[in-house]
Amino acid sequence: MKIVVQVKLMPGAEQAAALRSTLRTVNDLACWVSQVAFARGVPREYELRKHTYPRLKAQGLGAQAAQHVIKKVRDAYTTLHANLRAGNLGKPKSRRRVRAESKPIAFRAEAAQPYDDRCLSWQYDQQTVSIWTTSGRLKNVRFVGYCDALKTLQQYRKGESDLIERDGVFYLVATCEVPEAERYEPDGFIGVDLGIANIATASTGYMAAGRGLNRYRKRQLDLRRKLQKKRTKSAKRRLKARARKEARHAANTNHIISKTIVTEAERTGRGLSLEELKGIRTRVRLRKPQRVALHSWAFSQLGDFIVYKAKRAGVPRHCLQGRVKLTAVCRWVLAAHRFSLRRVSMSEARTWRRQGERGRRYGWGRAASMGGGLEGDYSAASSFTPRSCAVFQNSGPAFWSRAAACLRWRRAAVRAALASPCSMAARMAWCSSRTASKKSPRRASLARVTRMPPRETSPR
Numbered sequence: 001m002k003i004v005v006q007v008k009l010m011p012g013a014e015q016a017a018a019l020r021s022t023l024r025t026v027n028d029l030a031c032w033v034s035q036v037a038f039a040r041g042v043p044r045e046y047e048l049r050k051h052t053y054p055r056l057k058a059q060g061l062g063a064q065a066a067q068h069v070i071k072k073v074r075d076a077y078t079t080l081h082a083n084l085r086a087g088n089l090g091k092p093k094s095r096r097r098v099r100a101e102s103k104p105i106a107f108r109a110e111a112a113q114p115y116d117d118r119c120l121s122w123q124y125d126q127q128t129v130s131i132w133t134t135s136g137r138l139k140n141v142r143f144v145g146y147c148d149a150l151k152t153l154q155q156y157r158k159g160e161s162d163l164i165e166r167d168g169v170f171y172l173v174a175t176c177e178v179p180e181a182e183r184y185e186p187d188g189f190i191g192v193d194l195g196i197a198n199i200a201t202a203s204t205g206y207m208a209a210g211r212g213l214n215r216y217r218k219r220q221l222d223l224r225r226k227l228q229k230k231r232t233k234s235a236k237r238r239l240k241a242r243a244r245k246e247a248r249h250a251a252n253t254n255h256i257i258s259k260t261i262v263t264e265a266e267r268t269g270r271g272l273s274l275e276e277l278k279g280i281r282t283r284v285r286l287r288k289p290q291r292v293a294l295h296s297w298a299f300s301q302l303g304d305f306i307v308y309k310a311k312r313a314g315v316p317r318h319c320l321q322g323r324v325k326l327t328a329v330c331r332w333v334l335a336a337h338r339f340s341l342r343r344v345s346m347s348e349a350r351t352w353r354r355q356g357e358r359g360r361r362y363g364w365g366r367a368a369s370m371g372g373g374l375e376g377d378y379s380a381a382s383s384f385t386p387r388s389c390a391v392f393q394n395s396g397p398a399f400w401s402r403a404a405a406c407l408r409w410r411r412a413a414v415r416a417a418l419a420s421p422c423s424m425a426a427r428m429a430w431c432s433s434r435t436a437s438k439k440s441p442r443r444a445s446l447a448r449v450t451r452m453p454p455r456e457t458s459p460r
Contacts, residue, residue, distance in 0.1 A: 007145035009170040022133040027107045033073045038104035045074045112162040124154045181314030186271035208257045220246045258305035271316035
């Protein structure tokens with residue numbers, strides 16, 4: 001498994017000037033190579049080398065540095081064509097796609113430059129590097145980092161490293177190939193449901209609420225908007241100081257959540273059943289306030305963190321599509337003959353709130369609370385468990401027995417919740433049956449099955 005480790009370089013004044021000049025030179029030449037590739041129809045790397053390598057050498061680049069510049073340009077066009085084929089830049093003849101196809105790729109002056117072991121050597125004991133620049137070889141350039149990062153770097157570094165400049169500070173991002181732990185035989189699965197209100201909900205009962213993170217995002221958005229309106233030097237300076245602060249905070253939160261989930265799965269000897277939400281932003285069109293919440297939702301980053309931490313711990317994992325999750329929840333609702341996945345009306349929400357229960361104002365895919373204790377996110381996460389057990393090893397009788405036991409347990413919980421006339425589930429089922437009988441014959445037939453008497457006053 002490949003991961004990256006970032007260390008911070010601590011160069012002197014002359015060394016920093018040489019590194020900055022090197023990045024400016026190689027990226028300017030990369031822009032020229034990109035123009036040549038665009039004019040010649042983006043040939044293969046070997047053919048592009050014939051047209052550009054002599055000039056790169058004449059500009060003072062070494063052999064390996066020239067090869068890396070050409071390869072960087074070719075990889076950029078490969079990524080662009082992959083995005084075009086996948087439709088990530090819009091439909092054909094759309095404004096965004098035409099703009100991307102009509103001009104060559106440009107590289108920023110601070111863009112990363114790859115280095116291999118011929119251009120960069122590490123001295124781990126002294127915490128220094130020797131790096132190639134256009135001004136010659138720089139030796140004894142100090143670097144610092146976290147203790148765990150330095151230990152991983154020394155043990156598992158393998159492959160290329162990237163030199164980047166960010167806000168005047170230089171970093172080296174090294175590739176490390178960490179061995180994966182051996183997978184164990186899981187004793188069941190933990191379902192993980194992802195969301196915005198609740199960032200992650202596990203079938204074990206763990207729930208990472210998103211209220212604090214959403215408030216933090218709202219506060220940062222208002223602060224940026226306020227500073228951008230001022231348009232003064234002081235406001236611009238403060239905006240620059242707060243750059244990427246929200247992204248770092250969200251990444252730290254996702255690291256904490258993913259580590260908690262993976263540690264629980266490893267401790268109990270179970271696997272993880274994750275929700276695949278790729279393409280969810282392209283399936284819906286929302287209003288502006290909802291767009292901000294949807295597009296700042298870092299579900300992909302959280303999923304990647306869980307996957308790589310599970311690989312390092314040897315935790316089995318299985319991914320399910322979000323639509324599969326919704327189908328599974330619907331089947332559970334129909335099997336119980338007591339719940340409804342329809343959109344809850346405002347009148348019913350007010351009624352439940354007055355009765356002391358938390359009403360649902362919106363949400364397709366939000367199952368009714370079973371006995372007042374199981375929420376929609378928890379029901380969705382629990383629906384992953386039997387399906388993942390069957391998919392992970394469909395020939396093993398032990399997995400099928402665990403899945404059947406899980407199904408029996410949930411049915412028993414539903415029956416127990418419905419047995420009490422004053423339970424939340426009984427009241428919701430009775431309300432849904434009354435509403436369903438007025439709309440369609442099909443729902444009326446289901447309502448006859450789910451019809452229950454109104455709530456009775458239980459003796460205290």
